Amino acid sequence: MFQLYNGLVLILILVGVSLRKQRRKHVPIMITCFVLDMISVLYLEMNRHVIQEAFEHISQRTMQIHLFFAMGTLVGYGIAGYTGRKLLKGFAIYWVHRLNALCFLVCRTGIFVTSFLIS
Numbered sequence: 001m002f003q004l005y006n007g008l009v010l011i012l013i014l015v016g017v018s019l020r021k022q023r024r025k026h027v028p029i030m031i032t033c034f035v036l037d038m039i040s041v042l043y044l045e046m047n048r049h050v051i052q053e054a055f056e057h058i059s060q061r062t063m064q065i066h067l068f069f070a071m072g073t074l075v076g077y078g079i080a081g082y083t084g085r086k087l088l089k090g091f092a093i094y095w096v097h098r099l100n101a102l103c104f105l106v107c108r109t110g111i112f113v114t115s116f117l118i119s
């Protein structure tokens, strides 16, 4: 169930990125994805036993990789929000936003793939 939610948000992210040239669609879609991802973080925080159980039966290395991607995603959202707002204000920092998008997509896909290893 959690993977399905995770996968659907990832699909929405890809839709948002494919609409990157249409600001009026791209921006609200990406913000929605951020909110949806934060809801799953909140869910895990409120159900800490899920994290505890995962830590108990999954190798430390797998967990480290998953957490690395999770941190990368969080930082990626932060940088996307910051550089996205700059773009909206007219600063032509497309390349920073684009480079961040690439790292973000690798990490967010990494979360999805590794989530199958820890469930």
Ligand code: HEM
Binding pocket: 017, 020, 021, 022, 023, 026, 027, 030, 031, 076, 077, 080, 081, 083, 084, 085, 087, 088, 094, 095, 097, 098, 100, 101, 104, 105
């Ligand atoms: C993780 C979330 C996001 C990803 C992966 C992402 C990805 C992208 C990509 C790949 C581009 C095209 C850049 C280029 O071709 O040079 C783009 C454009 C843009 N993004 Fe984002 N973005 C994200 C979030 C946001 C947010 C939150 C905002 C606003 C606050 C935003 C505002 C923009 C704007 C204004 C453009 C330029 C559109 C244009 O061509 O006029 N993005 N984004």
